[in-house]
Amino acid sequence: MQAWIVVGAWAFAVVFAVVVLGFAGYEITWKTRRLAAERAKLEQVAAELARTGAQLQAAAERFR
Template sequence: MQGWIVAGAWGFAVLLAVVVLGFASYEISWKSRRLVAERARLEQQMAELTRLGAQLQAAADRLR
């Protein structure tokens, strides 16, 4: 009888570990994909701000 309790406890622990590790790996992969997408968007905005800065500098040079 006690052997079944120990085996059941170990089985539950293994199942719980698999669920927790599966969820953690899903979260890490989801956040990694999100980070890549956000970085691409930020790089695009940085390029746009650089172009805008160059245009503003050119306008300031023309005003002088």
């Protein structure tokens, strides 16, 4: 009887560990994809800011 309790506890621990590790893997994958998408947007905004800064600098040079 006690052996079944030990086996059941170990089986539960293994299943629980698989579920937790699976969820952690999913979260890491999802956050990595989200970070890549947000990084691409940020790089686009940075490029636009650089273009705008260059235009402002050119306008300042023309004004002088």
